[in-house]
Each structure stands twice: as C-alpha cells, then as structure tokens.
Amino acid sequence: MPKNNLLEKITALCKRRGFIFPSSGIYGGIAGIYDYGPLGVALAKNIKDLWWQDMVEKRTDMYGLDGSILMHPRSWEASGHVAGFTDPLVDCGDCQKRFRPDKLEGWKLKKDNQTGQFRVIKTGSLKCPVCGGRLIAKVRQFNVLMETSLGAIEGEKMKAYLKGESCQNIYLDFIDIVNSFSPKLPFGIAQIGKAFRNEITLGKFIFKTREFEQFDIEYFTRPQDSTRFYREWKKIRWDWYRKRLGLKEKNLRWRQHDEDERIFYAKDAWDIDYFYPWGWDELEGVHDRSDYDLTQHAKFSGKKLDIPDQETNQRIVPFIVECSGGVGRTMLAVLLDAYREEEGTNGIRVFLSLDVKIAPYKVAVFPLLANKAELIKKARSVYENLKDHFRVTWDEIGNIGKRYRRQDEAGTPWCVTIDYQSLKDEMVTVRDRDTMAQKRLAVARLADFFKKKLNS
Amino acid sequence: MPKNNLLEKITALCKRRGFIFPSSGIYGGIAGIYDYGPLGVALAKNIKDLWWQDMVEKRTDMYGLDGSILMHPRSWEASGHVAGFTDPLVDCGDCQKRFRPDKLEGWKLKKDNQTGQFRVIKTGSLKCPVCGGRLIAKVRQFNVLMETSLGAIEGEKMKAYLKGESCQNIYLDFIDIVNSFSPKLPFGIAQIGKAFRNEITLGKFIFKTREFEQFDIEYFTRPQDSTRFYREWKKIRWDWYRKRLGLKEKNLRWRQHDEDERIFYAKDAWDIDYFYPWGWDELEGVHDRSDYDLTQHAKFSGKKLDIPDQETNQRIVPFIVECSGGVGRTMLAVLLDAYREEEGTNGIRVFLSLDVKIAPYKVAVFPLLANKAELIKKARSVYENLKDHFRVTWDEIGNIGKRYRRQDEAGTPWCVTIDYQSLKDEMVTVRDRDTMAQKRLAVARLADFFKKKLNS
Numbered sequence: 049m050p051k052n053n054l055l056e057k058i059t060a061l062c063k064r065r066g067f068i069f070p071s072s073g074i075y076g077g078i079a080g081i082y083d084y085g086p087l088g089v090a091l092a093k094n095i096k097d098l099w100w101q102d103m104v105e106k107r108t109d110m111y112g113l114d115g116s117i118l119m120h121p122r123s124w125e126a127s128g129h130v131a132g133f134t135d136p137l138v139d140c141g142d143c144q145k146r147f148r149p150d151k152l153e154g155w156k157l158k159k160d161n162q163t164g165q166f167r168v169i170k171t172g173s174l175k176c177p178v179c180g181g182r183l184i185a186k187v188r189q190f191n192v193l194m195e196t197s198l199g200a201i202e203g204e205k206m207k208a209y210l211k212g213e214s215c216q217n218i219y220l221d222f223i224d225i226v227n228s229f230s231p232k233l234p235f236g237i238a239q240i241g242k243a244f245r246n247e248i249t250l251g252k253f254i255f256k257t258r259e260f261e262q263f264d265i266e267y268f269t270r271p272q273d274s275t276r277f278y279r280e281w282k283k284i285r286w287d288w289y290r291k292r293l294g295l296k297e298k299n300l301r302w303r304q305h306d307e308d309e310r311i312f313y314a315k316d317a318w319d320i321d322y323f324y325p326w327g328w329d330e331l332e333g334v335h336d337r338s339d340y341d342l343t344q345h346a347k348f349s350g351k352k353l354d355i356p357d358q359e360t361n362q363r364i365v366p367f368i369v370e371c372s373g374g375v376g377r378t379m380l381a382v383l384l385d386a387y388r389e390e391e392g393t394n395g396i397r398v399f400l401s402l403d404v405k406i407a408p409y410k411v412a413v414f415p416l417l418a419n420k421a422e423l424i425k426k427a428r429s430v431y432e433n434l435k436d437h438f439r440v441t442w443d444e445i446g447n448i449g450k451r452y453r454r455q456d457e458a459g460t461p462w463c464v465t466i467d468y469q470s471l472k473d474e475m476v477t478v479r480d481r482d483t484m485a486q487k488r489l490a491v492a493r494l495a496d497f498f499k500k501k502l503n504s
Numbered sequence: 505m506p507k508n509n510l511l512e513k514i515t516a517l518c519k520r521r522g523f524i525f526p527s528s529g530i531y532g533g534i535a536g537i538y539d540y541g542p543l544g545v546a547l548a549k550n551i552k553d554l555w556w557q558d559m560v561e562k563r564t565d566m567y568g569l570d571g572s573i574l575m576h577p578r579s580w581e582a583s584g585h586v587a588g589f590t591d592p593l594v595d596c597g598d599c600q601k602r603f604r605p606d607k608l609e610g611w612k613l614k615k616d617n618q619t620g621q622f623r624v625i626k627t628g629s630l631k632c633p634v635c636g637g638r639l640i641a642k643v644r645q646f647n648v649l650m651e652t653s654l655g656a657i658e659g660e661k662m663k664a665y666l667k668g669e670s671c672q673n674i675y676l677d678f679i680d681i682v683n684s685f686s687p688k689l690p691f692g693i694a695q696i697g698k699a700f701r702n703e704i705t706l707g708k709f710i711f712k713t714r715e716f717e718q719f720d721i722e723y724f725t726r727p728q729d730s731t732r733f734y735r736e737w738k739k740i741r742w743d744w745y746r747k748r749l750g751l752k753e754k755n756l757r758w759r760q761h762d763e764d765e766r767i768f769y770a771k772d773a774w775d776i777d778y779f780y781p782w783g784w785d786e787l788e789g790v791h792d793r794s795d796y797d798l799t800q801h802a803k804f805s806g807k808k809l810d811i812p813d814q815e816t817n818q819r820i821v822p823f824i825v826e827c828s829g830g831v832g833r834t835m836l837a838v839l840l841d842a843y844r845e846e847e848g849t850n851g852i853r854v855f856l857s858l859d860v861k862i863a864p865y866k867v868a869v870f871p872l873l874a875n876k877a878e879l880i881k882k883a884r885s886v887y888e889n890l891k892d893h894f895r896v897t898w899d900e901i902g903n904i905g906k907r908y909r910r911q912d913e914a915g916t917p918w919c920v921t922i923d924y925q926s927l928k929d930e931m932v933t934v935r936d937r938d939t940m941a942q943k944r945l946a947v948a949r950l951a952d953f954f955k956k957k958l959n960s
Contacts, residue, residue, distance in 0.1 A: 066681060093556075112545040117698065
C-alpha cells in the first residue's frame with residue numbers, strides 16, 4: 049500500500065463518511081480545530097472507554113478525575129507555562145513562512161540549564177527550505193496558553209487560562225483525593241480531558257490541533273521506587289497500544305529524549321512514536337518527572353502537598369511517573385493502521401480493518417430493498433434483537449453494493465442482509481469486512497455468533 | 505428527612521467522599537467551577553453513558569457528534585448570543601447584592617417582541633430582600649459569552665468564543681452529517697459537551713456553574729410534523745428521568761414557559777423541573793424551536809441548509825425539537841434523590857440509595873484485616889473474579905464499620921467481606937447498602953448473584 053497521499057486519503061474518508069469534519073465548516077472553518085462526527089465520536093469513545101477500563105476501572109491503585117478546563121492563573125505560573133511554555137520560531141524574511149527550529153535542518157533547540165528555557169542555535173544552512181530565502185536569526189518566543197476572562201462585569205474580571213495540558217488538574221486535586229481515599233503509595237490519578245494551545249505550526253490533520261483531548265496518568269511513588277515503576281509503566285503503555293489497540297509493531301518505536309530536549313527536572317523521558325505518513329512522530333510521552341510538579345504547586349499555593357510514607361511514617365513528596373497520550377493522535381494512528389486499498393473487479397476497494405473492539409459499529413443490518421414492508425419488518429426485528437448486545441447500525445439507502453462500500457469505509461466488521469429467502473427460511477447473509485466472504489446464518493444464532501467473535 | 509441544610513450536606517459529602525471538589529482548590533478555588541473526583545467522574549460517566557445508549561446507540565434515527573468548544577465568532581452572531589445573550593440585573597444600592605429580576609418578587613422580565621430582548625419591569629415592592637435597601641431601577645445588561653484569542657502572534661489574532669451552549673455545533677455540522685449519511689426526516693443529532701458562561705449569579709453548588717456539561721438532542725422534522733414529535737420527545741425525556749434514572753415522581757414536574765419568558769421564535773417550550781432544596785427549578789428544557797436556528801445560520805454563513813423532503817421531493821428547512829439537559833444538574837438531582845439519613849444504634853447513618861445502574865462502584869471487596877496475607881490473597885482473588893463483570897472497588901483501610909460507612913456514602917450497593925471462615929468454607933459476607941442485611945454466599949456464586957441483581 050502506498051504511503052503516498054495517505055494522509056489526504058484518510059482526511060477525505062473521514063469527512064466523507066462522517067468521522068471528522070473541520071469545525072465551524074459553514075463559516076469557513078478554523079485552522080487546527082475539528083469536530084468528531086457520528087463515526088468519529090463512536091471510535092473515540094471506544095478508544096477512551098478501553099483506556100479508562102484498563103487504566104482506571106480494572107486497577108485497585110488508580111483514581112479517576114475529570115477536572116475543569118478553566119483553571120486558576122497561579123496554577124500556570126507554578127507549572128512554568130506562563131513564563132516558559134513557548135515555541136521558538138524561525139521566520140523566512142522572503143516568503144514569511146514560519147518554522148520550528150527543532151524540525152528545521154541547520155537549526156537546533158538548546159536548553160538553557162539555568163532557566164529551563166530553550167534557545168535556538170544555528171548548526172548549518174540558513175536558507176529557507178520553501179523559497180531558498182533568508183531565514184531570520186532573531187527568534188521570537190510566544191506564549192501558547194489561551195486566556196479568557198471570568199466575571200461578566202468590567203472592572204471585576206479575573207483572568208483564567210484554558211488548560212494548556214490536561215494533567216495539571218491532577219496535581220491540584222492530588223491532596224483532595226488523598227484526603228478522600230487515603231491511598232497508599234504507589235497509586236495513580238488518571239484523567240481524560242481537553243486542552244488548548246495556540247500552536248504556531250498546525251496541519252497534519254488531527255495530529256496537532258489547537259483544541260485536543262489527552263489521556264493522562266500521573267503515578268505517585270516513593271522517590272526510591274520511581275525508576276522501577278517507570279519501567280513498569282513503559283511496558284504497560286507499550287502493550288496497550290500494541291496488544292489492546294492492536295497497532296502494528298513495525299509502526300511503533302521507543303525514542304529517548306536527548307539531554308537538550310528533556311525538561312530540566314525530568315529524570316528520564318521516552319516517547320512512544322508512531323510511523324505517520326510524514327515519518328516517526330510522537331504518540332505518547334512516558335516521563336519520570338521527579339517531585340518537581342508537586343513541589344512547585346506546594347511553593348506557589350503555600351499548601352502542604354507531602355503525604356505519609358506508610359512504611360517509614362515520614363512525610364514525603366512523591367515522585368511522579370507520567371504517561372500522557374493524545375486521543376486525536378491515537379485515533380489518527382488507528383485509522384492509518386487500519387486503512388486498506390484492495391484491487392478488485394469493480395476497481396479499488398477501500399476499507400478500514402479496525403479491531404472489532406473499537407469499530408464504531410459492530411454490525412450493519414440491511415433490508416435488501418428499502419420499499420418492501422415485509423423485508424423492513426423482518427430486518428427491523430433482527431436489528432432490535434442485536435442492538436441490546438452491541439452497537440448496530442441500520443442502512444437502507446442505495447443498493448447493497450453501495451451499502452457494503454459505505455460500511456467498509458466505516459470499518460464495520462459485519463453486514464447482515466435480510467432478503468426474500470430470509471422470510472421463508474429464517475436465514476440471513478452475513479458478510480465479512482476483511483475477507484468479503486459471505487455465509488448464510490440462522491437468525492436465532494446471530495447474536496451468539498457475533499458475541500463469540502467479539503470476545504475472541 | 506429534613507430539607508434543611510440538604511444542599512450543604514450533599515456538598516460536604518461530595519467533597520469528603522471524592523465526588524466533587526472546588527476546582528483549583530489549593531489556589532483558593534474559582535467561584536462556579538468544580539472538578540469531578542473519582543466517584544463523581546464514575547457517576548457522571550454512568551449517567552452520560554446511559555443517556556448516550558438510550559438516545560443515540562439504540563435508535564436508528566439518531567447521529568452522535570462531539571464538536572469543538574472553540575467556535576467561529578460568526579456562529580454566535582447568527583445565534584443571537586453576541587447581541588442578545590444577556591442577563592438583566594437588579595442591583596441593591598445599599599448592600600450591593602445583585603438579583604435576577606425574574607427571581608425577585610416585585611420585578612418581572614418582559615419580552616420586547618420587536619427585538620426579542622428582555623426588559624425589566626416593576627410590578628410591586630422595590631425593597632432589597634437581603635438588607636431592605638433601595639433597589640436600583642437602572643438595569644444593566646452583560647454578555648455572558650467567554651472570549652479568547654486564537655493565534656500566537658499579536659496582530660494576527662482571531663477572536664473565538666467558548667461555546668455558550670453545546671447545541672450550536674449541531675446546527676453548524678447539520679449539513680456535513682446530511683452529506684455523509686443521507687438520513688431521512690425525521691432524524692436527530694445528539695451531543696454531550698461542555699459549555700461556558702460568565703453567569704452573573706452563581707451558587708447552589710453544581711446547579712449553575714461557569715463551566716458545565718450539557719446533553720443536547722436536536723431532532724429535525726418536516727415542519728408539519730414538529731408538534732407530533734414535540735409531544736413524543738416530551739414523553740421520552742420525562743420517562744428517561746423518571747424510569748431510567750429512577751428520579752422520584754414527586755420531585756419532577758412539567759412547567760410551560762409563559763409568553764413573556766419564551767424566546768420569540770419558539771412555538772412552544774416546557775421545562776422538566778426538579779424539586780431542589782431551594783424549590784422547583786430547571787432540569788431540562790424541551791423546546792419546539794421552529795426553523796429559526798438553521799435559517800439564521802444559513803443567512804449568516806451564506807450556505808444552503810435546506811434538504812429534500814423525501815415524500816414531496818421539495819427542499820425544506822426542517823423544524824427542530826430540542827431536548828437540552830445539564831449533566832451537573834442531573835447529577836445533583838440524582839444525589840439529592842438518593843440521600844438518606846437513618847437513625848441507628850451508632851447515631852445517624854448516611855447513605856446514597858443510588859440506582860445500581862449508575863452507582864460509581866457496584867461492589868466493594870474487603871479483606872477483614874489489611875495485614876494478613878492469606879486474607880488479602882483470598883480477597884484479591886474474589887476481586888479479580890468480579891472486576892471483569894462490573895465496576896468493583898477494593899477497600900482495606902480502617903475497620904469494617906468505617907468501610908461500610910464510606911461505601912454507604914459512596915452509594916455502593918453491596919460490600920463483600922472475606923474473613924477467616926471464608927478460607928475454610930469458600931463463603932463470604934455480602935452486605936446490602938439499603939437494608940444493611942447480611943448474608944453468607946458461596947464465592948463461586950457471587951458473580952451470578954450480582955449480575956442478576958444488576959439486570960433486574
């Protein structure tokens with residue numbers, strides 16, 4: 049399968065089939081903001097529910113959280129985002145294009161160990177890769193936090209920031225959760241939530257957007273245990289993408305942050321990368337963050353954020369292992385991994401070979417003809433019988449060929465057609481998305497047949 | 505049970521047990537913004553999942569959506585929010601308290617039929633109900649939309665609003681969904697999403713907040729069918745609160761908007777009210793909105809938002825039946841409905857008699873003692889065996905009495921205790937939240953016992 053135009057093909061399929069639309073599309077859209085349509089919201093929900101079950105519900109050491117988007121401005125001073133959450137740029141003086149220096153040949157980001165800020169240094173060519181023009185060495189920095197005002201009355205307004213990263217609620221509510229649940233170390237707090245950034249460079253579909261959703265785990269350990277649990281979480285998160293989501297091994301890799309890239313307080317930092325159409329790029333960061341976050345918030349809030357170590361009875365500030373992934377990036381990786389083109393007798397067949405666990409619909413039910421009451425009635429009873437067990441869709445638009453094509457692109461694993469023969473023999477045609485194999489099955493056996501497939 | 509201090513009791517229980525915390529609490533909090541803790545996120549997820557299953561997944565005529573929070577400013581001009589989304593106020597000149605005129609005796613909101621805006625009129629006493637002072641007749645209006653800037657570079661910034669109501673994405677993406685799915689009228693689009701308002705009056709815990717979550721249904725019909733489907737949706741939504749969520753009949757009522765209150769283009773508007781500790785107030789609005797929303801967006805965007813009527817083949821702008829509820833309000837109603845105080849031998853027992861469908865945890869598993877390896881091991885195997893079927897929590901902190909108290913306040917329907925006898929006879933103690941009845945059950949029968957209870 050060619051990687052050529054793959055991103056464009058996925059983008060077009062997502063709009064055509066109702067996975068993802070540009071937001072505010074009838075008003076011309078807004079760069080870097082997307083809406084999830086009927087299939088997108090189903091796929092995203094399946095991915096998020098799977099993460100939530102595996103990371104929160106089935107573990108005794110994890111606590112869920114859903115924190116607000118609007119947060120106190122002091123939180124972002126403590127986190128360093130107000131001062132330091134910046135994206136250094138390189139501008140072309142001729143074509144006015146902007147570049148991130150760490151993605152631009154001949155330039156490099158270098159950490160200032162004093163301030164934790166990044167500077168830009170030149171290491172080679174200074175030509176603009178787009179027009180060959182003159183790159184401007186004077187690098188500007190910008191704050192990417194989005195700001196708003198609370199309070200309806202002028203003169204009484206209070207500044208607030210939209211979350212720049214979802215994890216911050218976890219640090220702020222850490223002590224509330226400790227007070228409510230008295231958990232023993234190690235334990236974790238997990239959240240799925242939206243965050244907002246005025247990114248400088250957008251594009252690449254839903255890879256980098258101004259409004260995005262993250263899943264975050266902050267796992268709190270005794271300081272001496274953090275390295276051990278860091279290793280453990282690296283394995284858990286890798287296995288989740290590989291085995292639970294079923295992403296292909298060849299499209300996943302570990303990449304360690306080098307000294308210059310790593311934030312100054314982090315003990316170690318690795319990313320799980322995915323092989324996107326433009327090359328390897330981030331899917332999730334798994335970082336060993338020391339006690340920096342809690343210590344900063346303790347300092348800025350004046351509140352004690354240390355807790356008793358139940359083994360020594362000493363009060364300690366726990367170390368944090370962080371696993372922070374993007375819902376949109378995961379969805380993009382899942383779509384890319386599942387995209388198939390197959391030469392057939394009627395031209396190229398496109399289908400999404402999604403893992404059945406996360407496919408938006410598990411089964412599509414078709415009455416052979418949309419204007420025959422007896423077929424509709426029978427198909428309806430099949431639909432009603434299946435829909436209590438798993439997500440089923442109903443499709444009566446166009447001919448069967450068109451419906452297969454639509455469900456192939458929706459990633460629906462099985463289509464069930466009710467025809468005139470069904471009225472006589474109580475059998476229906478079940479068609480498989482990946483193999484296109486068709487077989488006749490008894491209506492009475494359908495639910496069990498699919499349940500077995502879904503649980504295997 | 506006394507309604508006295510009920511809201512204060514619920515608020516305290518929510519913080520104590522980890523349902524709901526004030527957001528950014530360590531920085532002093534922000535008025536009208538809350539975080540959902542481990543139990544709150546579980547309860548909210550159960551309510552939202554139930555809504556989503558009933559309103560979207562199990563219907564053939566509904567399409568799900570998850571639209572962005574940041575929307576194009578023109579959307580809010582079209583919707584009338586930029587000009588007209590205002591909260592008229594009455595101020596006290598003495599104590600400086602602010603009041604909503606429609607909630608203040610002796611004042612009334614009156615619609616101006618020309619502009620659709622509301623004016624304030626005096627109908628009686630002009631004394632401040634708090635201090636008896638002089639109420640100021642000059643009424644100011646404020647825009648409650650929250651604004652932010654997109655783009656990191658000064659001079660290139662674009663204004664955007666945070667959604668003032670979640671439903672607007674549905675109008676904007678209406679035509680995208682029609683293009684992707686070719687649905688026949690009537691059909692609906694549903695969304696669960698956050699919205700933001702600079703409310704003038706806050707308070708009443710999570711009833712009115714600056715950041716809140718809504719569930720919205722916009723149901724599109726042929727113009728001549730809207731009254732019929734309006735009646736149908738009124739019944740569906742009432743039954744959902746009453747039968748699916750199990751709210752008490754006596755705490756629910758219908759209230760029709762009177763002429764002065766109803767927005768000028770609405771054909772009819774009713775609210776489902778709940779009897780909160782401060783009296784009857786809104787839970788959900790079910791409104792017959794005519795073709796106003798789509799017509800406005802067609803006008804402001806210059807895009808055609810009419811679709812073919814499959815029966816007449818004429819192009820029409822559908823009418824809309826809207827059902828718009830608040831997740832936070834529903835959660836508050838559920839908590840209030842479930843709150844119980846019972847006189848017992850050890851003082852007052854507090855518990856939440858939550859419907860088992862939405863209880864955060866279905867079962868809590870306790871090893872009798874936390875420091876006995878053989879009890880832990882056995883309890884662990886019970887936990888592991890149950891957790892694949894439904895949400896189970898593990899509790900080993902404090903004595904059994906304290907654990908019961910904690911799980912009672914969490915609304916956990918059943919507690920399972922593993923004691924020394926269990927190691928010999930493979931039986932455990934199952935304790936019922938509402939009756940406190942205890943019985944011994946075989947470990948091998950546990951999963952089926954709870955599954956049966958959960959599905960009854």
